Amino acid sequence: MKKILRILCLALCVIMAVSVCACGPSEKKGSVETIKIGLAFPMSGMAAMAGKYSTHGADVLKEELGGKITVGDKEYPIEFVVMDTEGSEEKTANVYQKLIEEEKVIAIAGPDSSKCMLAAAPIAQNAKCPAITSFGTNTAVTEVGDYIFRACFIDPFQGAVAAAYCDGQGHKTACIMFNNADAYSVGLKDAFVENYNGEVLAIEEYSGSDVKDYNVQLTKLAAQNPDVLLLPNLNVELGLQIQQARTAGLNCQIVCGDSADTPDVAKVAGPAIEGVAYVSAFSAESTDEAAKKFVDAYVELHPDELPNSNAELTYEAVKMIVWAIQNAKTLDRAGVRDALAAIDGLDLPSGKMTMDPETRNPIKGGIIMQYDADGITRYVSTVNP
């Protein structure tokens, strides 16, 4: 009996300690208020790599700002509050609540996946806190409400870009292998099938990214001998898929979504990466001033790696928030939201960006990039379907 009581007391203490910790910072008062921006990304779990690149991308902006932000003629300290979503919807919802209610952030960037964003977006919407998903490509994300924005393409657009590119190259027949467990993959596949003018010869599926054996599906597709193979899949899978596709005798053009824009894909795929094209909004070798500056700053901070699309989109998302804070009429969440919706011609690494105030999706053109034999990406064409 005593023991039970002791344990219950302990539990109570833990809960109390949490509450005290939590109440601490929110009661802090000061003459100059720190502006906080929340970053919700998966630092652990299967999607940890996306989280790593994302936070590294945000680091670039942090370095740029030097801890200060000037609004009007007043200088405020700025802080990025990073929290781990584990790539789980439940945890993302908790992170959003914590950032909004406890950290009192002015806006949130992330998470990177649609599924997590779909769980978190209603929270941000109810609390009237602007949130930008970096890589949540599902159309439904921004439809949750007027406080939800995105920095990336939507699935239908990306699929349409890929389809237009394939048509433009004169590819008459296509095959698709996609991950039926992943919303991004399904979304791209659907949009491609809808927009593609050629003939889709065969579609093969697999479930989950647990055991990376795609030999059977690819062998079956190779028998179709298509002009182009679409692999709208996750970056942890793509490297092996490209390799296995080549081994299975699929020597046609391979087209992927923007998830292929990750140096690790090229590393894993090795020589097989040559000629793989993907949809992108950004290229690391772009000569555009903003892009070059970003890549240089990134490499300086993280000398061992090159930025990928996660890093770039997170940088853009946070940059949008910073710009919105600077240009908001009132320095509160509603003001930031209005400013975000009014973004017009903001200079970002991927080019000048305008926010569609109706859909809260960025209006940007699609670029097709291609890997060369050394795994370096080259600009191919700009596609606007």
Place this chain on the structure above:
Amino acid sequence: MRILEVKNLSIQFGGLRAVDDFNLSLGKDELVAIIGPNGAGKTTIFNMLTGIYRPTSGSIELEGESLVGLKPYQFAQRGISRTFQNIRLFSNASVIDNVKMAATMHSKDNLVSSLLRTRTMVKHERELDEKVMSLLEPLNLADKADLLAKNLPYGDQRRLELARALMTDPKILLLDEPVAGMITTEIEEMAELVVRIRKDFELSIILIEHHMNFVMPIADRVKVIDFGKTISEGTPDVVQKDPKVIEAYLGGGYQNANA
């Protein structure tokens, strides 16, 4: 009317005929002992009489109803209850719960009343508690009702098994070596207990035992099994004098024990 009629009961494991042509006709209130050397097939007979093994051939009829092919719990529900040679208690439950668990099939409460713990259900529980306690009292277990079964001393565990078997309200009680591992005084106590139970509950009892000084005074009839076959049968006196039995099993052992 014989309560249990077992005819030509046989079971085969692979090539081994573990029990061959076993016959038993048990009268009301009769106490039959089955004796035989280790591995003779005695427990196998019990396992067939309680549905754990399905006999290869033969019939088991309880008050005219054939039981072959039924599940063990159906044997128990029809009135054949048993104890186990290697004690099988519900070791993480208390003594009283062990006995209450055996009353599950007589429970009058349905799922809804149990979930809601209705007044009637509480009343039934209380009656059950009283019934169990009145059963534990004569078995000297009443003051240990709340101990966990696994913490009981060996003799108490044996008696608890007995209490549990009685709680199913059996017509026939099968006792599998009830005094194995006990010392002389305990054996005498157990013999008294078995006699008393038989009288109080008006039970027919079949028991397996090695201890002749336990079996002989209380059994009405004795059947001797060796290699699955019945080699002798009759009242204790007759069996004791049967030369085949003395040769096969009793040998010097019994005479020593008797001396």
Place this chain on the structure above:
Amino acid sequence: MATILQYLVYGLQLGSVYALLALGYTMVYGIVGMINTAHGDFLMIGALGTYFIAKLFDSMSIDGTYPMLAVGCIILIATVMTGGIAVGVEAIAYRPLRNKPRMIALITAVGVSMFLTNFPRALPFIGPNPRPFPTLFTPKTFNVLGASITSTQIIMIVLAAVTMLALDRLVAKTKIGAQMRAVSMDKDAASLMGINIDKVISITFFIGGALAAVSGICYASVYPQVEVYMGSWLGNMSFVSAVLGGIGDIRGAMLGGFILGIAQIFATAINSTFGYAVGFIILIVILLVKPAGIMGKVTIEKV
């Protein structure tokens, strides 16, 4: 015909990974009686370890491949290291729970698994990035009746069979094998017979860990990508294989692994949409027909 044969090769390839991993799983289960859910993570440690050791040997690499001697050294070091980690994990996390209900050890193993994946993930120089696995052998491709099979695949399949036979012999014929069998039957009695239980169990874990490392190297040789989460699901699949074959049975583990691999590949080949689910349905059906696994015998509890 050629296609079916080709699928069979893929099935054997996947199956041999399951089988190699399941061998260690089933051995630990058979002797210690615990479900080591962290077993799949030993595979990851073996593969990741190989990657980093190969990096150290990089100066010896010519055209991205290593001389045979270097390959031998790399594999040996990685295998011994993983075996050592397995022994360490057993000593720290499992040994104190040896006489506790086995579910307790299972939950501890879940904790160990979580630690083994998250610790390297949090280390800055490892992190969550997938890495290309170095080419240890340059595979030769053979053509058999229209199906292509590489030397790596042949090595893996043969390795799984040879390992199975070696383990079977080890347990059946050697002195340490006799001790293992004694420990698996009754730890207390084995201890009374003068067997050093700790030592026997440590050796078992060493073998299990080393086998996991070997299967990790094999897996990464045919699916050349290493990352910290690569073992989580493979561990589950090897548990499934071991159970399918009759857990605790060495020959069963290999059989289970191959059957599972082939079943998954063929289910996918027939219909890739439902392939994943059908693989599991086959599993349930087999278990309903053979309730103690393919090689396992239904033990009738003595009453």
Place this chain on the structure above:
Amino acid sequence: MKTTNAKTMHPLLRKFGPLLGCIVFYVVIMLLRKADIINGYYMQVMLFAGVNVLMTASLNLVNGFTGQFCIGHAGFMSLGAYGAAVITTMVFKSNSIPEAAQIPVFLLGLLCGGIVAAIVGALIGIPSLKLKGDYLAIVTLAFGEIVRALLRLIQPIGGARGMIGIPNYANFFWIMLFVVLTLWLLRNLIYSSYGRAFIAIRDNEIAADAMGINTTKYKIMSFCIAAFIAGVAGGLYAHVLSFIQPDSFGFVKSADYLVYLYAGGSGSLTGSVVGAVLLTILPEVLRFLATWRLVLYAIILIAVMLYRSEGLIGGKEVPFLRIKRSSLYEQPLFGRKKNGLSEE
């Protein structure tokens, strides 16, 4: 100490004390929420903790009390979540029904979710007649995976994209109501002839059979009830998060519940509550560790299992979650100590 209190307590107080406690707890929480001392974040963690308590307690019924080995419990949860969400978002469009009808629709959804899960639970119970231990575990694992794989393929409910726009009905009141109700019902069940049958099967199946307990029936019943509760918990989960997708209910989630169950102490409802609540809160408390968070969580988990291997609350129950036997003995049913006489 405690027992004398209980004896001197007024019988009405003893009977309704726990209920009163719950109401007081609820009122206090809601007042603190109003005062914003408890913010939305704590509220949400508490909601998830409540759902996890339901899941762990129901898993306890199968694994802890009936002694079966289910490692695919999240499968039942997903069925309940989808069942309930389909009712509230597709059958009755939540935003087009009058407010007064929302709650009945929500409850109907939970009921349907529970029933769907229970039916499948009965189907899973059937192999348990033939399979034991690890073999049964593998079947439940496979079942969880099959459910997940099939949910991904059903396009009307969103397929892999998941279901969005599920109304946010499950507030603290409902979660707390269901937790209290479920714990009360489970307690009643465990201390009835049904519960005794479950425990008998766990402790010794052969003896249970020989004592006239239809083990088949009770095992299926145990799976069924647990699946029903898990289904309701899934329905609540869906209406807390307002978004569900098949992959949330994978093996990782099932493993979480196993961890909650055994770290709390199997065979004890108190243990389920403590395990689920503490281990839901722990990762949140450790947030300051950033990337090292789950490393420390793993170490804490291992340490708990090493130092309290019977679970935090192994084999004990708090007074409200156990029922004392008539009046003769004031002892816990599955307790360890008796006055003076200690464990041997």
